[in-house]
Amino acid sequence: MIIGELKPLNEIAAKVQGYKRILVAGCGGCVTVCQTGGAAQAETLARLLALTLDEPKTTVEWISPTRQCEWEFIEPLREQVQNFDVVLSIACGVGVQAVAELLAGFPVLPGLNTTFMGMPVQPGQFEERCQACGDCILDLTAGICPVARCSKSLLNGPCGGSQNGKCEISPDTPCAWQLIYERLELMGKLENLEKLVLPRDWSRSRDGGPRRMVREDLSLDDEE
Amino acid sequence: MGIYNDYQVNPAVLVWGNHTRARRLAQAISQQQPVIWAAPEKPDYPITEFPGRTIWGRDLAYLRGQVGRFTIGLGPTPMEELEVGQIILVPFPARPILDYPDETSTTGKNLVFILSELGRGTYAEALSQLSALAVTNRVTVITDDVQVNFFEGEALYTEARLRGVVFIRTDHPPVVTLKNSTPPVYEVQVFDPALGQEVLLTGDAVISPIPSSEAGGLPDCLNLSTTTDELLTHYPGLTHREGILVFPDREGVMTQKEEQLVIRAMASQVARLATGRIRTELYYQVEAERCALCLTCYRLCPHQAIEMVKDDTCKNLYREACHIDPLACRGCGLCYAECPARAITPLDQTERTSPGSVILACKNAVGAVAAQWPGPEKIRLFPCAGAIGLNDMLEAVKTGSDVYVIACFQAQCQHQHQNQRAAARCRLLNRWLARMGLPEKIKFIKLSAADRVETLAARMRDKK
Ligand code: SF4
Ligand code: SF4
Ligand code: SF4
Numbered sequence: 001m002i003i004g005e006l007k008p009l010n011e012i013a014a015k016v017q018g019y020k021r022i023l024v025a026g027c028g029g030c031v032t033v034c035q036t037g038g039a040a041q042a043e044t045l046a047r048l049l050a051l052t053l054d055e056p057k058t059t060v061e062w063i064s065p066t067r068q069c070e071w072e073f074i075e076p077l078r079e080q081v082q083n084f085d086v087v088l089s090i091a092c093g094v095g096v097q098a099v100a101e102l103l104a105g106f107p108v109l110p111g112l113n114t115t116f117m118g119m120p121v122q123p124g125q126f127e128e129r130c131q132a133c134g135d136c137i138l139d140l141t142a143g144i145c146p147v148a149r150c151s152k153s154l155l156n157g158p159c160g161g162s163q164n165g166k167c168e169i170s171p172d173t174p175c176a177w178q179l180i181y182e183r184l185e186l187m188g189k190l191e192n193l194e195k196l197v198l199p200r201d202w203s204r205s206r207d208g209g210p211r212r213m214v215r216e217d218l219s220l221d222d223e224e
Numbered sequence: 225m226g227i228y229n230d231y232q233v234n235p236a237v238l239v240w241g242n243h244t245r246a247r248r249l250a251q252a253i254s255q256q257q258p259v260i261w262a263a264p265e266k267p268d269y270p271i272t273e274f275p276g277r278t279i280w281g282r283d284l285a286y287l288r289g290q291v292g293r294f295t296i297g298l299g300p301t302p303m304e305e306l307e308v309g310q311i312i313l314v315p316f317p318a319r320p321i322l323d324y325p326d327e328t329s330t331t332g333k334n335l336v337f338i339l340s341e342l343g344r345g346t347y348a349e350a351l352s353q354l355s356a357l358a359v360t361n362r363v364t365v366i367t368d369d370v371q372v373n374f375f376e377g378e379a380l381y382t383e384a385r386l387r388g389v390v391f392i393r394t395d396h397p398p399v400v401t402l403k404n405s406t407p408p409v410y411e412v413q414v415f416d417p418a419l420g421q422e423v424l425l426t427g428d429a430v431i432s433p434i435p436s437s438e439a440g441g442l443p444d445c446l447n448l449s450t451t452t453d454e455l456l457t458h459y460p461g462l463t464h465r466e467g468i469l470v471f472p473d474r475e476g477v478m479t480q481k482e483e484q485l486v487i488r489a490m491a492s493q494v495a496r497l498a499t500g501r502i503r504t505e506l507y508y509q510v511e512a513e514r515c516a517l518c519l520t521c522y523r524l525c526p527h528q529a530i531e532m533v534k535d536d537t538c539k540n541l542y543r544e545a546c547h548i549d550p551l552a553c554r555g556c557g558l559c560y561a562e563c564p565a566r567a568i569t570p571l572d573q574t575e576r577t578s579p580g581s582v583i584l585a586c587k588n589a590v591g592a593v594a595a596q597w598p599g600p601e602k603i604r605l606f607p608c609a610g611a612i613g614l615n616d617m618l619e620a621v622k623t624g625s626d627v628y629v630i631a632c633f634q635a636q637c638q639h640q641h642q643n644q645r646a647a648a649r650c651r652l653l654n655r656w657l658a659r660m661g662l663p664e665k666i667k668f669i670k671l672s673a674a675d676r677v678e679t680l681a682a683r684m685r686d687k688k
Contacts, residue, residue, distance in 0.1 A: 009659040028565060033518040038564030040615065047618035052660045064565075066541065123523045 001119065002030040002092045003126045004037055004112040012045070013052050015109050016088060020057060022049060023084040024111070025077070025099065026064035027091035034126055037090035037112050039064035045090060045111060059084075068095025074102055081106060117148075134204030134211065140192060142183035149176035155197040226505040226572045231551060233292030233497045234309035236260060240284065240443075241314030242267040245471065245483055249314060250276060252491040257498040260308065262298075279306075284443040287311075290529065290549040291467025292497060297445075309497045312461070312469045312490060313442060317476025319345050320433035324353045331360040336412050336427035337367075338398055344371040345477035346433065351380040358387040364425055366392045366414055369635075374477070392416050392423070395634050400430055442470065447528060460489035464527050464640055466552040469493065506571050507555030507607070512538035512545035514567035521559035521568065522546050526610070526640035529553040556639040557611025578604040582620050584612045585630035586646075588638060591673030593680050601625070601684075610642030617653055621665050628667050628684055636672060643670065 006012075016022055024046045031037025042062035050060045063080060065073045068091035077099060081087060086107045089096040092114040100108040116128040131148040137155070138145060147153045151169045157177030161168030165178045184190050202208070235257040239250040242263035250261040254275045262279035271278070285299035296306040320342065325335065335357060339350065347370060357363050370391060372381045385391065398414035412425040442448050448463050448470070461469045469490060478486070496502060510521070515538070522530045529552035534544040548559070548568075560568045581604035585594065594603050604620075606612050609631030620627040629650050631643035647668050654664035667687035671680060 009656050010661070013660050028514075028516050032516040032564045035518070035520060035562075035564045038516065038518075039514075039566040040564045040613075043566070044614050044618060047615060047622075048656060048660060051618075051621060051657075051662060123520070 001033050001117070002094075002114060003034045003116050003118050003128075004031045004090070004092050004114045006036055006041070006045070006090065007111055007113055009048060012088070012111050013049065015111075016049060016053070016086060019086040019107075020059070021084040021086075022046075022053075022058065022060045023081060023087050024049070024060065024062040025068065025087050025089045025091065025095075026062065027068040027089075027095050028064055029067040029069070029091070029095075031091055031095075031112065032064075034120070035124075037092075042090060045088070049088075069098050071098070071102065074099055077102060132205075133202075134208075135201055137197065137200070140195070140197060141180045142187060142189070142192070144176055144180045144183060146176050146180065149174075149179070155200065226507075228503055228505050229550060230501060230503050231292065233500060233502055233551070234294075234307055235498050235500045236308040236310075237494050238262060238294075238296065238306065238308040238311045239314060240311065241316065241471070242280075243314055243316050244269065245317075245487070246314035247271065247274070248483075249312065249471070249487045249490060250274070252487050253494060256491065256495050260306065284445055286445050287447075290531070290552040291465075292502070292551050294467065310467045310469070310494050311446070312471065312494070313446075314471040315442065315474055317474060319343075319349075319475045319477075322346065322350060322353075322433045323431060325357065325429060325431070327353070327356040327359070330357065333361045333428040334426060335361050335363045336410065336425055336430045337363065337365045338400075338412075338430065338432040339365060340368040340397075342371065342433060343473070343475040343477060344374045344377065345475035347371040348374045348377065348380075348477075351377070351384050354389050355380070355384045355387045358384065358389045363389045364392065364427070365389060366394065366398050366412070368395060369393065393418070460486050460493060462493070466527060466529070466554065502551065504550055505555070506550045507553055508548055508557065508560050508568050508570055510546050510548055511567050511569060513540050514565050515540055515545035516565045516567070517542050517544060517546065518564060519546070520562050520564060521548075524562055525553075525559055526556060526642065527552055527554050530559065554639065556608040556642065557606060558608065558639065558642060558645070561611050561613035561616070578602060580623055582623055582625045583628045583630060584616060584620060585609075585628075585671075586612075586632055586637075586642075588636070588673060589630050589632040589671045590680070591671075591675070593671070593675065593677050596677050597680070598677070601628070608637070608639045608642050609646035610639055612646055612649070614649055614653055617649070617666055621657075626665050626667055626687070628669055628687070630669050630671050630680075633670050633672055 024042045026037050026039050026042030042064050046060045046062040067073050068089060081103060086109060087099060088109050088111045089099055090111040096108060096110045117130045117132065118126050118128040121127045128148050130145055133147045146155060146157060150157055151167050152159060158175055162175040162178055165175055167173040167175045184192050237253050237257060237259050239246055239259060239261045240263060242265055250259050253259045259276040260279065261274060261276055264283055266280035282298040283300065284296060285303065286297040288295045292309045294308050294311060296308065298304045298306060354363055354365065370381060372378050392414060394415055394417055396415040398412050401411045403409045403411060410427045410430045412427060412430060413422055416423045446468060448465065448468065461472045463470055472486060522532065529549050530546050531549060532544060533547040536543055538545045560570055581602040583601050583603040585603055585605055586609040587605040587607060594605060597603055612629055617627055629646055631646045634641055634643055637643050650666040650668040654666050658664055669683045669687065
């Protein structure tokens with residue numbers, strides 16, 4: 001799931017300066033699950049903003065569509081923004097862009113920093129797991145992604161900075177290659193480490209520019 | 225007024241353990257409802273005429289369901305499933321082992337004892353040992369609570385203090401590090417609430433109890449908190465999970481008479497399901513349409529009262545939603561405060577509406593003070609400090625006044641340390657307010673039901 005973190009509140013407050021009628025838009029998808037952009041957080045943010053902006057001249061309200069990244073779910077926003085000057089979205093960047101596109105021309109501001117794709121490893125603690133590199137190699141690395149979890153994204157690790165199972169960037173960060181080693185050992189497949197992973201095709205990652213995915217059967221274009 | 229409902233439940237009780245007290249308990253329960261008596265090992269005393277079913281030689285492998293409808297997996301393979309409504313664990317009583325240094329040969333040493341989650345049996349022995357050691361050594365004891373509730377207990381404790389034993393009472397677990405030196409020196413860092421700060425002790429030896437190998441642990445699959453003091457405070461052996469009880473007195477210091485009293489109390493506790501029907505109050509409800517299945521409530525519920533239910537009547541994306549079991553829920557409101565989708569609603573609205581309140585209080589913490597409070601600040605009561613959400617606090621901030629969030633002391637919280645969660649929320653909100661250039665208006669106060677109006681007033685003044 002996509003993880004996001006609320007922007008520092010002073011930054012948010014500065015962004016909405018000058019707007020009189022603000023609509024905070026949460027999202028019922030990923031950012032609800034990571035407890036940063038759901039309905040409850042939209043309400044909290046609306047309440048906090050109402051405190052700083054000089055009420056009663058400003059109004060701050062909130063909504064939270066099922067998912068901000070789907071036209072059907074955000075369509076009602078066209079109607080709903082009639083009484084507002086700005087939308088402050090706390091969905092991920094995908095949601096913000098969808099709303100901005102739907103309301104083309106209407107100011108839509110991001111209230112959240114989209115941080116990574118990850119999972120809750122325990123209540124209230126989220127960790128990055130995938131970087132959407134476009135060419136998954138988890139089969140070679142015992143199900144642990146070195147692209148996302150090695151600080152240097154090494155495909156042939158570990159590097160010399162791996163110490164006591166931790167990454168040199170911080171003693172709180174496990175070395176992904178240590179984890180891979182341990183898991184391969186468990187699987188009796190340590191010989192995988194001897195197979196060099198050759199340079200890969202990064203064009204399927206961000207290096208190839210913005211990516212698209214097409215399911216032909218679902219997206220019939222009238223070609224005939 | 226609350227909303228009540230009737231439910232059908234399984235009246236059967238599983239008594240787990242082979243000590244003689246387990247047998248007596250099972251026997252007592254068998255007079256009122258079906259009972260199954262089981263243990264990993266067959267008792268080594270003759271059992272005659274036990275009226276219920278007995279099962280020996282199996283382990284508790286898994287547990288599903290909730291009070292009134294538990295399914296228990298008995299291992300090892302082939303698995304057997306057992307349906308019961310309630311479970312009572314009777315751990316084999318045994319005192320943990322404390323390896324006291326020999327008082328005649330140990331002199332001039334710094335000795336640090338770490339004693340926590342222990343019963344009076346251990347203290348009865350420890351207090352005199354500590355006094356003896358303190359004659360020629362420096363003795364410090366880090367403890368969660370000194371138990372003196374036994375014959376001459378108070379006197380032994382006083383004596384130990386007079387002999388120079390220093391007691392540090394704290395809920396914070398100490399951190400012990402071994403310095404690389406010969407002979408070895410230990411550093412013990414611990415928060416001393418009496419001083420309000422961390423203290424650093426050095427010791428030539430650190431002594432803490434090792435569980436006796438005879439003592440039966442609590443099976444992992446039941447997900448019980450293992451702190452004995454928590455189990456003991458809720459007489460007779462109630463745990464944080466509804467329908468699962470643990471026989472108190474893990475150290476086996478009870479007299480026959482005391483044991484008989486506990487057996488009677490436990491039997492009448494489980495009797496509430498004896499008829500197979502029960503009426504209970506519903507506190508909170510998940511609105512499935514809004515549930516994003518984020519599992520926040522499922523993971524955080526202190527009583528594990530929440531289940532995921534797959535059901536086509538759930539009108540949301542997943543056709544599945546979290547569901548609060550009305551019998552297992554103790555109405556603490558934590559899930560309501562934390563649900564990011566605002567999918568959880570309180571069913572009893574009476575406590576909710578109190579506009580203009582700036583004292584947001586756990587009703588157990590304020591106790592009688594709530595009714596006697598002269599004002600002018602208005603009090604809004606919550607079932608637990610864990611139910612006081614950020615949005616409730618912000619509603620109070622709107623009044624422009626300072627906002628007081630009142631929680632119980634840790635040991636008194638009935639819902640697993642929600643005082644800590646409330647304190648963390650207050651810190652978070654203050655940080656946010658400060659970020660926005662607003663004053664940090666949220667004041668966190670601990671109170672106990674025994675405190676008086678003046679105490680609350682004084683603590684509020686201190687926070688000004
Ligand atoms: S808008 Fe972003 S956060 Fe919301 S559901 Fe879509 S991807 Fe997830
Ligand atoms: S916290 Fe709310 S949204 Fe999340 S699972 Fe529970 S009821 Fe559903
Ligand atoms: S009110 Fe408390 S006990 Fe009941 S389901 Fe919610 S968190 Fe669990």
